[in-house]
Amino acid sequence: MKILNFEVNTSDFDHAVEVCEAAFGYKGEAWELVKKTRDMHELADFLVEDGVATNILDLHENE
Numbered sequence: 001m002k003i004l005n006f007e008v009n010t011s012d013f014d015h016a017v018e019v020c021e022a023a024f025g026y027k028g029e030a031w032e033l034v035k036k037t038r039d040m041h042e043l044a045d046f047l048v049e050d051g052v053a054t055n056i057l058d059l060h061e062n063e
Contacts, residue, residue: 008020011040013038013039013040013043016040016043017035017043020043020047024050024052030046031046034046040056041056044056
């Protein structure tokens, strides 16, 4: 059994997309639709559907 641990810590959607494209080679119509949403939750859903374990942490700064 092989285990891949892949982690991206970012709140920058564009950076997350770039990392996923480089790491997993995503492209195509479905991927382009996800990118157009500019929504981290949509990105996470796409990754989960592809078998990538994904967690989104909602962090709020104290004001």
